Amino acid sequence: MTSAEGFAQANAQVGYNVQTFSTFPSQIRGGPTWTQTHISTSPVLTAGDDLDVLVAFSREAYDSHSAEVRDGGVVIYNSGEFELEESGNTFGMPFDELARQTGNARAANMVVMGALAFLVGINQEILEQFVTKRFTRGRPGDEQIISANIEALTLGRGEAEKRGLVIGELGTPTPVEGEQILTNGNVAIGLGAMAADIDVYIGYPISPASSLLIWMLSNLPAPGKLAYQATSEIEAITSIIGAGYAGKKAMTGTSGPGISLMGEGLGLAWMAEIPLVVVNVQRGGPSTGLPTKTEQSDLLTSLYPGHGDLKIPIIAPGTVEECFYAAVHAFNWAERYQGPVIILSEHILSDRNQNIPKPDLSKIVTENRKVHEGSNGYERYESWELSPMPIPGTPGSYVANGSEHDGMGDTTHLSERHVQMTTRRFSKLKLLEDGEFESCNADASVVVMPWGGTKGSAAAAYDQLVMSGSDIGWRYTMFINPLPAELLDELKTKDLVIVPELNYMGQLSMVLRAEGINAQSITQYTGLPFKVGNLVERIGAMAESRKQEGVTV
Amino acid sequence: MTMKNPEYDFKWCPGCGDFGVRRALEGAISRRTIEDESPPENNVVIAGIGCSGNMVHMLEGDQPYGFHGIHGRTLPVAMGVKSSNPELNVVVVAGDGDFLGIGQEHIAPQAARNLNITAIVMDNGVYGLTKGQSSPTTNMGVITNSTPYGKTEEKIRPFQMYLTMGVSFVASTMSSQVKRMSGLISDAMNHPGFAIVHVQSPCTEYNNTFEALKGNAKKGIPPLAYDVPDDHDESDLRAANELAIDSGVPLGVLYRDTSRQTLDQKIDEVTAKAKEKTTASLLDALSI
Numbered sequence: 001m002t003s004a005e006g007f008a009q010a011n012a013q014v015g016y017n018v019q020t021f022s023t024f025p026s027q028i029r030g031g032p033t034w035t036q037t038h039i040s041t042s043p044v045l046t047a048g049d050d051l052d053v054l055v056a057f058s059r060e061a062y063d064s065h066s067a068e069v070r071d072g073g074v075v076i077y078n079s080g081e082f083e084l085e086e087s088g089n090t091f092g093m094p095f096d097e098l099a100r101q102t103g104n105a106r107a108a109n110m111v112v113m114g115a116l117a118f119l120v121g122i123n124q125e126i127l128e129q130f131v132t133k134r135f136t137r138g139r140p141g142d143e144q145i146i147s148a149n150i151e152a153l154t155l156g157r158g159e160a161e162k163r164g165l166v167i168g169e170l171g172t173p174t175p176v177e178g179e180q181i182l183t184n185g186n187v188a189i190g191l192g193a194m195a196a197d198i199d200v201y202i203g204y205p206i207s208p209a210s211s212l213l214i215w216m217l218s219n220l221p222a223p224g225k226l227a228y229q230a231t232s233e234i235e236a237i238t239s240i241i242g243a244g245y246a247g248k249k250a251m252t253g254t255s256g257p258g259i260s261l262m263g264e265g266l267g268l269a270w271m272a273e274i275p276l277v278v279v280n281v282q283r284g285g286p287s288t289g290l291p292t293k294t295e296q297s298d299l300l301t302s303l304y305p306g307h308g309d310l311k312i313p314i315i316a317p318g319t320v321e322e323c324f325y326a327a328v329h330a331f332n333w334a335e336r337y338q339g340p341v342i343i344l345s346e347h348i349l350s351d352r353n354q355n356i357p358k359p360d361l362s363k364i365v366t367e368n369r370k371v372h373e374g375s376n377g378y379e380r381y382e383s384w385e386l387s388p389m390p391i392p393g394t395p396g397s398y399v400a401n402g403s404e405h406d407g408m409g410d411t412t413h414l415s416e417r418h419v420q421m422t423t424r425r426f427s428k429l430k431l432l433e434d435g436e437f438e439s440c441n442a443d444a445s446v447v448v449m450p451w452g453g454t455k456g457s458a459a460a461a462y463d464q465l466v467m468s469g470s471d472i473g474w475r476y477t478m479f480i481n482p483l484p485a486e487l488l489d490e491l492k493t494k495d496l497v498i499v500p501e502l503n504y505m506g507q508l509s510m511v512l513r514a515e516g517i518n519a520q521s522i523t524q525y526t527g528l529p530f531k532v533g534n535l536v537e538r539i540g541a542m543a544e545s546r547k548q549e550g551v552t553v
Numbered sequence: 554m555t556m557k558n559p560e561y562d563f564k565w566c567p568g569c570g571d572f573g574v575r576r577a578l579e580g581a582i583s584r585r586t587i588e589d590e591s592p593p594e595n596n597v598v599i600a601g602i603g604c605s606g607n608m609v610h611m612l613e614g615d616q617p618y619g620f621h622g623i624h625g626r627t628l629p630v631a632m633g634v635k636s637s638n639p640e641l642n643v644v645v646v647a648g649d650g651d652f653l654g655i656g657q658e659h660i661a662p663q664a665a666r667n668l669n670i671t672a673i674v675m676d677n678g679v680y681g682l683t684k685g686q687s688s689p690t691t692n693m694g695v696i697t698n699s700t701p702y703g704k705t706e707e708k709i710r711p712f713q714m715y716l717t718m719g720v721s722f723v724a725s726t727m728s729s730q731v732k733r734m735s736g737l738i739s740d741a742m743n744h745p746g747f748a749i750v751h752v753q754s755p756c757t758e759y760n761n762t763f764e765a766l767k768g769n770a771k772k773g774i775p776p777l778a779y780d781v782p783d784d785h786d787e788s789d790l791r792a793a794n795e796l797a798i799d800s801g802v803p804l805g806v807l808y809r810d811t812s813r814q815t816l817d818q819k820i821d822e823v824t825a826k827a828k829e830k831t832t833a834s835l836l837d838a839l840s841i
Contacts, residue, residue, distance in 0.1 A: 011599035012841050013841050015642070078764075096656060158719050163577055178839045179840060179841075180840070181836060181839035181840055181841060182839060182841050186784065187839070191832060191836060192695055193834060194832040194835065195832045199637070200633070200636070200637060202633070213840050218827075219830050220825065220833060221822065221823070221824045221827035221829075222829040223821075223829075223831075224825065226636055226637075226819075226820060228636070229656070230629070231659075231662045232658070234629070235629040235632075235659065235662070236629075237634070238622070238623070238626040238629040239629040239632045239633035239636075240633055240635040241622070241630055241633060242599075242620075242629065242630040242631060242632060242633020242635075243633040243634070243636070243637045244633075244639065245630075245633070246633065246634045246636060246638050246641070247637065247638070248634070248637045250637075264623055265622075265623070265626070268622055268623050272620075272622075339579050340797045357841060358836055358839075358840060359836065361832060361833055361836070364633060376593075376594065376616065390618075392594065392595075392618040392634065392638065393594060393638055393641055394638060395592075396594065397593065397594050397616040397617060397618045397619070397621035398618070398619070399609055399610065399618075399620065399621055400619070400620045400621070401619075401620075401621040401777065402621060402622050402623050403621060406560045406561070408558070408562040409562060409619065409621075410558050410560065410610045411561060411610060411621065412560040412561060412562065413562060414560055417560065422698075432716075449681070469757075
């Protein structure tokens, strides 16, 4: 764990709201990695824009990030590693040497945490409690380790105190109502899948979806429950198709090139009407792209992953908490309409740790597919609408077919069958139009509607704009396809729907325009999330120019 | 799935080897239904794409479940079905193009896992449905419509490949020997592990090898096919490899290893080591 994550965890334990975001290069050891932590007495929407404190472990880190430190912010650098000119707000301390003084060379993170705590006026006790909890593991050396770590905290604190630097005082935390958990987006999806009674998870390692596979491999296995590492994404998707066909609730997870490889399988699941869930944790693309950076550039490929007429249902969570509920809904949708559903997550969610309200399992509603419980000779596809699905091993033999088929599933080229089955497959999407959505300032004619992980920074920007007097509305949903019917109707009446999104093409606004909505994107394709300040400016300017247009027309 | 479906308009050519494979498979499924008192719906036939893939629609009599998926991916679909319900009898039917060409990457992993299914490979040495392109088992130098000046690749030797990859039951047969083939398919279904029944199933239109397989004394053509010798030890991998490298087509069981655990058994074994976790306990562990 990094100092930033440890610091976040310690603070979450005493009731602060925390959010972290990490990024790292695609290599096993070394290279520039950083973790950003945002701590607040009120709920945190983003990992933060400008830095109050930069902790630079290396020269490279300092060079890359020193420009992000706000006026009056502080830089702590590792003087055991490199030298900088000390100035009013910049000071060095030898992280590793101070750690060695405690007798525990691995306590460098604690040295840093001690210094950080002093800078923002956090009581040392909070960190001492954290250390004690973390290292009380019932092992013989526990006490020694705890005292060394506490000493490291004190040494770090002392270094900061010597400089007399303070950057403000974090208010007393007001413990959040209800129980909280600290987790990241991939684990939240795993927990949601378990809450929805997942039976089978088969995946192939790929950043940033691997942590979901690993979590499933260690937590899902039980009698009748299977987690398995496949030999490719093609094997992963086709084997969960087999599992879904055999009656199981099945899931795979992937990213980037993996979703491309799963395209043909997703088309098969759509065509043969097999319930399953695919998690696409987006990274930068195309091709190998940016494996460890964030981007929202897979919307179109997730909607239309295969050839032919198809449109895959998509749920795109915008927060770690929503990742949990997205997984529950995705399984419910897959079972309800008997077909594939994609959870469109992002690196910014999978690698973000955040405190979220602990889901109340007694309130989770899980749906199961309608199963054929009759005799043989049943024609699963005969109806123009959803019909019960036979499960192998029980009467009702049919052919699940990727070729166009008749009621029994036998291949056919008849035009009237292709018309019937195409209509049938699309009509089932209507069963999914019941998603919830957020709405503020409902009557405003200009509306901001982000999607996915851009929700946090867009919400923070929206709040600032409204505070400063902008008359704009807010809409948000994680149910991207199909959009909630009522939301779609509302959006059609708006003068302008502004869609901040992390891609070049402006993918969601393209989809909305195709629905007859006047939507325009604000795009960014840096591999990093939006900064709030940047969005305030750009949303403000777009809304303003629209209003001026309105006057001249 | 029955001959009486007027909407289903696919036909095998007269004399196609796949007709024989159909009768052999129907026989094996029906024996299972009677002998094991296992209902037809406990059988799942998973087909690839090509002439052979239509097997799932052509079967007559008691209907098994069918899956007609995408080209080359029969084995992973079968893994998903079998590991979801180990009680099912899962049979893959695929051609040489589907199984050994586009789908070849899936053979070795299932051999390593010893997935407990039966794969019937209908080898006609050509892509028939797309009208005559060369396939992995087409001989080098042969002129087809995709090799107008002769095929430049050596043909794959399926038996050597299966044995090297660790397939635990390897049988060889030809489509004209329906009764014997049906017995081999039953053996394969009863084998605990990954069983392949490789069938020479000639394409009368593009690659008619009946004469080459059976020979023609009048024309002085010696038969390629011959019976596996009576004294062949099926459990001996070296002996199986001797047959596999032979230039002819040995008919019978080349290799049978019943000592290995199946994937289902292995999964049960490792699952027993896992501490069963509830969603509630996992949430509690993350509590702040």
